[in-house]
Amino acid sequence: MEFSKMFIQNMAVLVTFAYIANLIYKYAIYRTSGVVKYIGSVLLLIAGGWSATFFGFELREGIIFDMRIVPLLIAIFVYQRSPVVFVVGLGIGLTRFAFGFTDAALAGFINLTILGFVGALLNSWLRSVNWSFLRQAAVALVVINVLNCVNIAIFGVIPADEYLLHILPYTLPTSLLLCSFFAFILRDFQKDQHRAVELGKLNRLLRQQTEELEKNKAVLEDRAKQLQLASQYKSEFLANMSHELRTPLNSIINLAQFISDSAEDTSSEEMHRYGQLIFHSGEDLLKIINDILDLSKVEAGKLEVVTEDISLVEIPTWVGPYFELTAERKQLTFDIRVEEDLPDTICSDPQRLQQILRNLLANAFKFTETGKVELNIYKAEEPQLKGEWVVFAVRDTGIGIAAEKHFTIFEAFQQADSTVSKKYGGTGLGLSISRDLARLLGGFIRVESAEGKGSTFALFLPLS
Structure with a gap:
């Protein structure tokens, strides 16, 4: 009966140690890397085996009875790698020498080493069968406890007949009962951990959904503003x-x-x-x-582009006569400059190119009261763009455009200011159409302007 009381006391120590180990793992080891967490959990199980021995029942000098097999049973159900289970058994066996190098310590080491090896085999086999936890726990508990008793009878320092007749009848049933109780605690702990993991996943999913809702709300608000x-x-x-x-x-x-x-x-x-x-x-x-x-x-997407070779020298004749009368009427200087290093021709749509240039020049003359309007045609290389480009730059000394309006003026039906349309007229479609046509021709339009300091609208078209 003393053995039963001793085993119950030893189990209470293990439960206390398990609670402390859980706190250590939760608040210290869990925040570390995966490898450190893995090694830390193995060391905690080995330390649990040592604590069971430390608080075990000393039958005679050097002979200790305890529940050190419990951490090994935990390892069988916790780890997904069989060698780790063997390491736990070997580690617990080695801790037995901390209480002296005796024949009983050697027997305890051999016992736990064998149990660790069998536990590794059990771990591998149980993971391959589709059994419930209760069935797996029953098999593991019976095998480890029975083998533990057999090892003690064979390798122990107590005579086999004394152990089998006077000790085993008390220790085996008590060990099976207490191990089953501990297995129930472990199962309950695993369920709590699983619920915590699932709750964490749900919280992350909820945060993601909340963030997506916030983004969608921002998008909807932005679209509402755009619609307005x-x-x-x-x-x-x-x-x-x-x-x-x-x-x-x-x-x-x-x-x-x-x-x-x-x-x-x-x-x-x-x-x-x-x-x-x-x-x-x-x-x-x-x-x-x-x-x-x-x-x-x-x-x-139904506007057709017809490309052909366009002589760059002839371009001034497209727009020159068209705006010379306007320049004369408004008393503005109108210059067209074509650089000499340009190729003879480029491949593009002459009708659409002429339409873009006329839109840009018409705007330049419309918003310029004094000074001049220029059309400069030259070759340029853009560092952020591949290849060479022909640039058609329309410069004026007109009213200019505020920096925050540089994007707005390319929107359909929109001018830099609603008062502009009242004073100068126009539908606000010219720049929007010019931008879209430039894209169809493989180019783009860049604007440089400041309020009261004139504007430069540059059409970039690829040479090849």
């Missing part, structure tokens, strides 16, 4: 468009009505002048309609 701005832009566009369409249309209607009413009293010279006014008003009206159609084609 788009609505505002379109409202301004409709107001500008009604004015832009009504002005040439009224001119055409009024002049046509005037000619119809006073054709007999009007001289041929006046008729010619009225005809020119009607023609120019019709051209302005057609340009607005073409801009809207081009924008819709670009957005629908």
Whole structure:
């Protein structure tokens, strides 16, 4: 009966040690790297075997009975590598020599070494079978406890008949019962750990979902602002468009009505002048309609680009005569410069290139009251871009554009300021169409401007 009481006391020590070891693992070892955690857990199990021996029941001098097999049983169910289980058994066996190098210590070492080897085999086998935890625990508990008793009877210093008749009847049932109790504690601990891991995963998933919701909320708010701005832009566009369409249309209607009413009293010279006014008003009206159609084609991806060789020397003749009268009327200097190191031709769409240059020059003349407008054509190499580029730079000394408006002016229906459209007119489509056309031609448009200091719009087209 003394053996049963001793085993129960020894188990209480192990439970206390297990709680302390759990605290050490949770607050010290768990925060370290994977290798350190692994080694730390093995050392804690070996230390548990040592503590069981330290508080064990000393039957005679050097002969100690204890529950040191419990940490080995834990290792069988905890680790996924069989050699680690053997190391735990060997380590616990070595701790037996801490209490003296005696025959009993040697027998204890041999016993735990054998148990460690068998435990490693059990670990490998149990992982290969699809059994419940209770069934696996029952097999491991019976095998290890029975083998422990057999080893003591064979290698122990106590006579075999004395051990089998007077000690084994008490120690084996008590050890099986206490090991089963400890297995239940271990199972409950594993479930708590599993729940903690699952809870951690759910918390991380919840954090990710919360972050995604915040991002989606920000995106929705941004889109709401964009929709609000788009609505505002379109409202301004409709107001500008009604004015832009009504002005040439009224001119055409009024002049046509005037000619119809006073054709007999009007001289041929006046008729010619009225005809020119009607023609120019019709051209302005057609340009607005073409801009809207081009924008819709670009957005629908249906705008066709027809490439051919374009002589760079001929480009000044495309735009020069078109804007010379405007420059003369506004008393502005208009220069076109073509550098000498340019190739003779580039491959692009002449119609779209001419459309972009006319849009850029038209804006330059529209927003320039004094000074000059320049068109410089030269070759450039961009460090961040591959290959060589032909640059068509339109510079003016006009009102300029604030830095925060450099992106806005390329949006459809938008100008740098709503007051600009009221003073200078226009639909706000020119730069948007020019940017999209530049992309279709394989290039891009870059703007450099400051409020009150003029602007430079540079069209970059690839040489090859």
